[in-house]
Amino acid sequence: MGSPLYSIPGTAPATTPVAEPTADAAAAQASPSTEARTVSEVLAQSQAGAVMDELDRDLVGLTPIKARIRDIAALLVIDKLRMNLGLQAQAPSLHMSFTGNPGTGKTTVALRMAEILFRLGYVRKGHLVAVTRDDLVGQYIGHTAPKTREVLKRAMGGVLFIDEAYYLYRPENERDYGQEAIEILLQVMENQRDDLVVILAGYKDRMDTFFRSNPGMSSRIAHHLDFPDYAPGELLRIADKLLEQHNYRFAPGARATFEEYLTARIRQPNFANARSVRNALDRARLRQASRLFADQDRRFTAEELTAIAACDIRASRVFQAAATQGPS
Numbered sequence: 063m064g065s066p067l068y069s070i071p072g073t074a075p076a077t078t079p080v081a082e083p084t085a086d087a088a089a090a091q092a093s094p095s096t097e098a099r100t101v102s103e104v105l106a107q108s109q110a111g112a113v114m115d116e117l118d119r120d121l122v123g124l125t126p127i128k129a130r131i132r133d134i135a136a137l138l139v140i141d142k143l144r145m146n147l148g149l150q151a152q153a154p155s156l157h158m159s160f161t162g163n164p165g166t167g168k169t170t171v172a173l174r175m176a177e178i179l180f181r182l183g184y185v186r187k188g189h190l191v192a193v194t195r196d197d198l199v200g201q202y203i204g205h206t207a208p209k210t211r212e213v214l215k216r217a218m219g220g221v222l223f224i225d226e227a228y229y230l231y232r233p234e235n236e237r238d239y240g241q242e243a244i245e246i247l248l249q250v251m252e253n254q255r256d257d258l259v260v261i262l263a264g265y266k267d268r269m270d271t272f273f274r275s276n277p278g279m280s281s282r283i284a285h286h287l288d289f290p291d292y293a294p295g296e297l298l299r300i301a302d303k304l305l306e307q308h309n310y311r312f313a314p315g316a317r318a319t320f321e322e323y324l325t326a327r328i329r330q331p332n333f334a335n336a337r338s339v340r341n342a343l344d345r346a347r348l349r350q351a352s353r354l355f356a357d358q359d360r361r362f363t364a365e366e367l368t369a370i371a372a373c374d375i376r377a378s379r380v381f382q383a384a385a386t387q388g389p390s
């Protein structure tokens with residue numbers, strides 16, 4: 063991974079210190095060979111195109127999300143072209159909210175987003191720091207500010223991903239320290255937005271309530287991405303991908319059994335989209351291993367070692383108790 067190819071100048075007021083561009087970024091800006099004039103030149107130099115193609119390829123479904131990410135990337139690319147022609151570019155605000163049910167791909171997409179922002183030079187490092195309320199808010203008076211600042215420091219140059227962000231706000235408790243964390247976040251989101259992107263994630267309805275009670279936060283979020291639940295066919299394709307990633311595959315008939323499994327599992331409590339698929343496949347791999355383990359003197363073929371059989375899936379409690387019980 064290289065260094066960012068350019069950095070968008072900050073829009074912070076003159077009194078606020080703006081981070082010095084890194085030596086590499088400065089060098090890149092000085093070199094005439096990096097003065098891209100076309101979209102394809104920017105994409106080629108930054109390799110952002112490759113990351114976007116990868117996102118399209120690796121992630122099943124998510125069509126509206128992928129389209130929004132392309133829009134955001136387009137904005138940054140055009141910004142880069144404007145800057146190369148000396149047009150004063152304002153760092154666009156890129157703080158986002160990712161809403162959706164568990165396992166719909168929010169964390170996964172946030173990681174890709176961080177990579178794209180890095181490639182296009184919006185952030186210096188492109189790492190993702192994922193936190194929840196407990197990482198930001200202290201238990202005692204005076205503990206919250208240092209905790210929040212420490213997290214912000216770690217996230218600077220990348221993406222700060224706050225999962226279930228609405229837990230920062232607890233109106234029922236008048237003296238909740240979450241408010242203190244929110245205020246610090248708001249300041250940094252405004253003043254250092256050229257080097258930190260904050261993504262707030264969680265359930266849509268709770269996030270909407272949170273934004274209604276926190277207009278300051280709401281006004282700083284430029285992009286709201288809502289992650290839909292996956293359709294059964296998409297979950298099945300996600301299963302294929304996950305197996306492929308680990309060098310496994312469904313044996314003949316096993317995919318149909320997994321489809322049946324999904325139909326039952328979706329109706330049961332705590333169904334969590336792609337995460338439930340991942341967990342189910344992890345358990346199927348365990349069952350496959352126990353099944354093979356029992357055959358102690360056999361020389362297994364690669365074929366046998368990679369195949370998840372229908373019986374590895376059929377053994378799930380989801381089948382036995384589809385009507386009455388929770389997930390296996």
Ligand SMILES: Nc1ncnc2c1ncn2[C@@H]1O[C@H](COP(=O)(O)OP(=O)(O)O)[C@@H](O)[C@H]1O
Nearest residue numbers: 120121122164165166167168169170300336337
């Ligand atoms: N569209 C997708 N295509 C392939 N795998 C996916 C997709 N969405 C999620 N996954 C997988 O499902 C799991 C859960 O996704 P995650 O991003 O953690 O969901 P969330 O953060 O919304 O709870 C991850 O292991 C991820 O790799």
Ligand SMILES: [Mg+2]
Nearest residue numbers: 168169170225
């Ligand atoms: Mg997540």
